[in-house]
Amino acid sequence: MQPYAPPPWANILKNIPKHKIKLGNLNTAIHDWRIKGIPSDVKLSIKRDDMTGSTLSGNKVRKLEFLMADCVSQRCTHVVTCGGIQSNHCRAVAVCARQLGLQPHLILRSGTQVVDDIGCEGNLLLDRLCASKIYLVPRQSPYLTCLKPRMDALSEHIRSTTGESCYAIPVGGSNVIGLWGYISLFAELESQGVLEDYDDIVFATGSGGTASGLAIGNYLTGSKLRIHGVSVCDDKHYFHQHCNEMIQAVGLDARSEDILDIIDGHKGQGYGLSAQEELDFILEVASSTGIMLDPVYTGKAVYGLVKELNTNPDMFKGKRILFLHTGGVFGLFDRRMDEMLKIKGANSNQIYAWTELSDFP
Numbered sequence: 202m203q204p205y206a207p208p209p210w211a212n213i214l215k216n217i218p219k220h221k222i223k224l225g226n227l228n229t230a231i232h233d234w235r236i237k238g239i240p241s242d243v244k245l246s247i248k249r250d251d252m253t254g255s256t257l258s259g260n261k262v263r264k265l266e267f268l269m270a271d272c273v274s275q276r277c278t279h280v281v282t283c284g285g286i287q288s289n290h291c292r293a294v295a296v297c298a299r300q301l302g303l304q305p306h307l308i309l310r311s312g313t314q315v316v317d318d319i320g321c322e323g324n325l326l327l328d329r330l331c332a333s334k335i336y337l338v339p340r341q342s343p344y345l346t347c348l349k350p351r352m353d354a355l356s357e358h359i360r361s362t363t364g365e366s367c368y369a370i371p372v373g374g375s376n377v378i379g380l381w382g383y384i385s386l387f388a389e390l391e392s393q394g395v396l397e398d399y400d401d402i403v404f405a406t407g408s409g410g411t412a413s414g415l416a417i418g419n420y421l422t423g424s425k426l427r428i429h430g431v432s433v434c435d436d437k438h439y440f441h442q443h444c445n446e447m448i449q450a451v452g453l454d455a456r457s458e459d460i461l462d463i464i465d466g467h468k469g470q471g472y473g474l475s476a477q478e479e480l481d482f483i484l485e486v487a488s489s490t491g492i493m494l495d496p497v498y499t500g501k502a503v504y505g506l507v508k509e510l511n512t513n514p515d516m517f518k519g520k521r522i523l524f525l526h527t528g529g530v531f532g533l534f535d536r537r538m539d540e541m542l543k544i545k546g547a548n549s550n551q552i553y554a555w556t557e558l559s560d561f562p
């Protein structure tokens with residue numbers, strides 16, 4: 202745990218965290234990224250927040266540096282959070298809880314309530330390796346009426362049966378504490394020259410914390426960057442409401458609608474569901490650039506960005522765009538990519554049996 206001092210431009214805010222815990226490999230790289238379908242007058246680069254770590258990686262790490270510091274300073278020995286069955290956030294919480302010697306509890310939305318059927322694909326393997334206590338709830342469970350009350354009841358149960366305290370983290374780590382992960386990212390962007398070298402930042406938005414932190418950081422620095430979150434669930438209205446709540450919580454006089462652009466229309470079949478063309482796109486990007494996009498967030502965001510560049514070219518004409526890769530690689534191991542590759546067959550992947558040296562395939 203280390204004392205946290207905000208960037209000078211953030212000193213005017215309320216609710217500045219006092220501590221953070223170093224969990225990630227920050228100062229992530231930025232490099233050019235040549236994918237198909239980008240108009241020739243647009244320059245595209247990528248910031249590798251998928252490389253904030255290995256099993257503890259992605260955008261949640263930046264939020265958890267502040268959330269876990271708050272947890273530890275309250276002397277909690279348990280931590281509870283919630284999300285989808287393949288939640289990257291829940292996996293990141295499980296891993297860092299164990300790194301800090303805490304017991305993780307995960308409330309997961311699942312298509313099955315049969316506990317022996319949940320399997321151990323993708324993020325769930327890591328959740329289980331961390332010996333997280335896992336509680337399944339129906340897939341459509343709303344946060345406020347189902348997940349939040351369960352987190353409260355579990356915390357109370359732990360307190361009354363063990364005398365120990367449990368720290369509750371809301372969905373996606375998106376509250377006024379996690380917010381600081383992406384407010385403070387702006388100091389990193391400044392030091393990397395992003396404010397001069399780029400016009401736009403684009404990323405996937407799911408619970409709105411990354412979007413809110415970026416929008417607030419951008420506003421405070423007075424930078425001219427435009428901040429665009431591509432929604433993979435909910436809509437503009439929801440994200441502006443979340444961001445306005447965060448703006449209020451830090452005591453800023455601004456409106457989300459003026460400092461954040463939410464791009465709707467690219468969630469496809471819905472949160473966590475993939476259309477064939479999205480999976481094809483992930484394969485195309487991986488095989489042509491070596492960058493792994495995930496099916497739930499980054500795959501949809503980049504697929505959406507390419508569509509916007511082609512259907513709405515005036516929006517980004519001649520612009521220098523930085524795509525913020527928020528991670529999610531373990532979502533690729535949830536089986537849907539294997540199914541797709543199997544359907545395509547060994548031929549399209551160029552897989553050969555070569556048993557005799559002389560039988561060159």
Ligand SMILES: *Cc1c(COP(=O)(O)O)cnc(C)c1O
Nearest residue numbers: 289407408409411498527528529
């Ligand atoms: C959680 C997540 C997001 C969305 O970030 P929010 O701050 O929740 O909006 C984007 N990409 C990946 C890979 C994520 O895990």
